[in-house]
Amino acid sequence: MPILEVKQLTKIYEGRVAHKALDNMQFAVGRGEFVGIMGPSGSGKTTLLNVIATIDEPTSGEIRINGRNPHALGKRETALFRRRELGFVFQHFNLLDSLTVEENIVLPLSLDGASVEEMERKVRQTADKLGIAGILGKRTYEISGGQMQRTAIARALIHKPSLILADEPTGNLDSKASTEVMEQLRALHTEEAATILMVTHDAVAASYCGRVIFIKDGKIYNEIYRGESRQAFFQRIIDMLSLLGGRPA
Ligand SMILES: Nc1ncnc2c1ncn2[C@@H]1O[C@H](COP(=O)(O)OP(=O)(O)OP(=O)(O)O)[C@@H](O)[C@H]1O
Numbered sequence: 001m002p003i004l005e006v007k008q009l010t011k012i013y014e015g016r017v018a019h020k021a022l023d024n025m026q027f028a029v030g031r032g033e034f035v036g037i038m039g040p041s042g043s044g045k046t047t048l049l050n051v052i053a054t055i056d057e058p059t060s061g062e063i064r065i066n067g068r069n070p071h072a073l074g075k076r077e078t079a080l081f082r083r084r085e086l087g088f089v090f091q092h093f094n095l096l097d098s099l100t101v102e103e104n105i106v107l108p109l110s111l112d113g114a115s116v117e118e119m120e121r122k123v124r125q126t127a128d129k130l131g132i133a134g135i136l137g138k139r140t141y142e143i144s145g146g147q148m149q150r151t152a153i154a155r156a157l158i159h160k161p162s163l164i165l166a167d168e169p170t171g172n173l174d175s176k177a178s179t180e181v182m183e184q185l186r187a188l189h190t191e192e193a194a195t196i197l198m199v200t201h202d203a204v205a206a207s208y209c210g211r212v213i214f215i216k217d218g219k220i221y222n223e224i225y226r227g228e229s230r231q232a233f234f235q236r237i238i239d240m241l242s243l244l245g246g247r248p249a
């Protein structure tokens with residue numbers, strides 16, 4: 001069974017002029033896959049991620065995560081489901097300034113009422129994996145952008161979610177920090193078999209994925225698989241983006 005199934009998903013924003021942001025979209029993501037989503041500005045990428053994250057409701061169709069439809073759950077259950085099954089990594093990191101790196105990472109566990117011993121053990125493990133064990137006591141304004149994003153990734157991972165959703169995780173980073181973050185995501189994917197769905201405008205970041213789905217006008221336009229070297233995949237991504245047209249945003 002796939003971790004994520006998107007079935008005939010349509011999202012219409014009602015307004016003075018109704019807008020179909022997602023148009024009968026259908027795909028699946030298997031356990032341990034690292035999938036990129038690319039497409040021009042306004043093609044529906046964030047809408048798709050928000051519907052999968054249960055931040056937004058579909059107009060028709062459905063999504064399933066581990067076989068369950070989170071939109072069919074009540075409010076309390078949805079909140080629990082989101083916390084247990086999903087990990088989020090955003091462009092703006094969403095870290096809390098008043099907390100240390102360690103306190104930020106541990107947040108999902110403390111919400112779930114884990115014991116102090118368990119939290120400490122998991123923080124060490126996760127921080128080691130992401131190379132941030134040395135900065136656990138620092139506050140977020142004392143660390144670099146790349147370290148912030150790795151902290152955000154550690155927080156998204158610490159409860160071993162079924163699915164990690166990332167919206168432009170390298171959007172605010174310079175190229176060196178982007179490379180570090182992508183190497184870490186790639187390592188998590190290969191070593192931990194983490195399942196990752198990542199929206200990105202960056203062809204270099206996308207070339208770390210095993211598959212890239214291209215969307216246009218709320219529909220799937222095409223998808224390509226990595227297979228060979230990252231360099232060759234990068235070139236095929238660039239070619240597909242120019243076919244796709246539109247403003248790359
Ligand atoms: N809350 C909303 N109400 C009405 N229309 C919306 C709303 N959110 C998004 N849209 C429209 O839906 C379409 C898809 O928007 P979305 O934010 O998903 O695009 P995107 O692919 O993430 O673009 P970008 O690359 O610029 O982030 C756009 O035409 C947008 O104007």
Ligand SMILES: [Mg+2]
Nearest residue numbers: 042045046047
């Ligand atoms: Mg967007």
